[in-house]
Amino acid sequence: MQAKKSLVTTLAAACFAVSIGHAAPAAETPKRGGTLTYMIPADAPPSLDGHREGTYATVHTVAPFYSVLMRVDPENPADTTRFVCDLCLEVPKPTDDGKTYTFKIRTGVKFQDGSPLTAADVAASWHEIIFPRKGVLSARANWYSMVDEVGAADATTVVFKLKFATPVFLPALADPYAFIYEQKILDADPHLYETHVMGSGPFRFVNYTIGQSIEGVRNPDYYHKGEPYLDGFKGIFAPKQSVRVDAIRSDRAAIEFRGLPPSARDELTKDLGDKITVQTSDWNCGNLITPNASRKPFDDVRVRRALLLAIDQWRGGPALSKIANVHTVGGIVFPGSPLAATKAELQQLAGFWPDIEKSRAEGLSFELLNRNVDQPYKFVGIWLVDEWSKIGVHATQKVVPTGPWFALMRAGDFDVVVEANCNSIVNPVLDTQKYLPHDVFVENYGYYKDPVEADLYEKMLREPDPTKLRTLMRAYEKQIIDVEAHEFPMLWWERIMVYQSYVKGWKIGPSHYINQDLADIWLDR
């Protein structure tokens, strides 16, 4: 037991460096003032409740108004193993054989209505996320299956008790959607946050017009000293890419936080030169191809493997990255993570062999279901149809809007589908839930059963040793891709941020969900 405890502690220390607070960028001194105008690539969020939603449209709209318990380091969001406190004072070391995490909460934090934020509010918010009451939706409750209970020990202490020790818990707490709400509001009406904003973040809510804009002003009571630098912000909704690119080009907006395709990057840098700054990062999103194992002939592993073997990702990746926001060839784990397969390990798996001619066989006809989103779904779909044609497989594309795309997947009414696995915090074990069989994870649409795979996942969830965890991950990956060809991970996306150079202090991370509270941003003009 002692050994297990020390392993958990070591892993936590090795993987999740602890930091309290954060400083402004060292290279330049931030200037105070100004209003940041940014574009939000959506019509409008389905609701304003972060606990309920899974879309960036919600985060980009309301994250600046809220505090969270923990978060990625805004100074280095690209580091997939570093998490820092927001409301907590110190990232705790687990006790009780890795099963108890005790957080001390800041004092003096206020909600916009003037009420003090206490540990009770933090515990109530997390309770609502992990154990949502009847009629309340929590989009990520399944991340926290290891949590036994959460509660406030006193006004400044929150305690999480786990059913079993697991290294995936702490990163899961840095979920950017896990806004801290007021307990009294949650108790009075847990649905109020779907339509209203009441937070304690760097900005105070001013105005929200559905489908048009969201506005905030600096929170004078904000607890991170000196922040935020901006006087305020205005987010403008624009689902059409050309509108957003034009807005940045004409400086009607300075930035959008999701990412633009390579063509927009080239266009803006060509037109505006050094007035434009570009940051890029591997994105914790990747397409995956899912054959429907409940339909013939995709119930046959040989057919699935033939389709997988026909795709030359090593050659397609660099080429597609010139026209679509895809970049890195990888397995089921985010390429930057310590748990990700190395190139040599990948090349041992079916579909990743270096010699494509050796991989290709002969074929069949089927319909490829795809989502009516250009970047990168349709680009990847067109490439796949061509790849399969090289082995005599005739695939036709059926491109449908997002609603019917989900409906067809949920009904199992498709042959093969192009989908995606998009996550926020890089937390490799939880991120690969998507690959679990449908009877274990309902958002898997392969409709296969695989007790071996499910067992490997359970073992990973409970494995504290990073080396053993890595070995388990390789076995899990091999089972999904090579042994059963249940799903084919395609290219990982590339996040390309193109924005006006006067926007400073913001650093790119591997997700468009994280680091969105705008507290570190300042305007150099």
Next chain:
Amino acid sequence: MSVTVFDPDALDLRPSVWSRSLRFCRRQPLGTFGLALVLIIAVTGIFAEALAPYNPTANDFAAMTEAPSLDHWLGTDQFGRDLLSRIIFGARTALIVGLSSAFVGGSSGLVLGVASAYIGGTIDMLMQRVFDIVMAFPLIILALAIVSIFGTGVQNVIIAITIPLIPRCARVVRSAALVIREVPYVDAARACGFSAWRIILRHMVPNVMAPFLIMVTAFVGQAILAEASLSYLGLGVQEPVPAWGLMLQGGAEEYASTAPWIAIFPGVAIMLSVLGINLFGDALRDTLDPKLRDR
């Protein structure tokens, strides 16, 4: 006494097809130009396999967004696909959709229009009100609604474009048929006890062929435009099928400033085909309409 055998050909004073064609070309130079464009597009579509220099769906990552050159006369798109080959194969898609929709829609409208005129009464009134309702929607809006019900793909696009064309043809044909219904030979056919369908199909339909042909010609152009519009909106045929409207979507928008040829050439193809069909249709109308023939 000698017997002279009657030779009907000897009395046929009508000019031959050849001389009538020559006269059409001489009198309708623009129409002839339109017909030539239509024929070029038709031949291109029919013999696409032989004419296209490359496989229209094959990606070539070594030639992405290449400008027009000797290797690729019209350049390549973002996937390195040869634009000339895609336009040549796109002509086939345009012709299949354009001709199928125009002829099926026009023929259905022809029969319904003549039947409505011949039968008259309540049935005529009901049919006309139904046509009024369908015609209240612009072609593209109705086609959009139909595609959203039936789904995308070539077959469904043909259905979506065909349905709005039916009442448009039926309305025009009915007005011509109303006049024919009153002429003595139709009364005579009725007096002989011929069935309504025989009178409609054998005696009335052949006499409304002039407006019908003009309508169908116009419909081909409208159908090609509608197909291009639906494909542009992502509701027509799907990638990687070569179709002109589809070629204007997605990549063409993204690369409008850096690789404008991706959008220009499919646009020119659509423009030329619709221009050709419209010029030919106008000339056909001028030729077949007795009021316009001698102007």
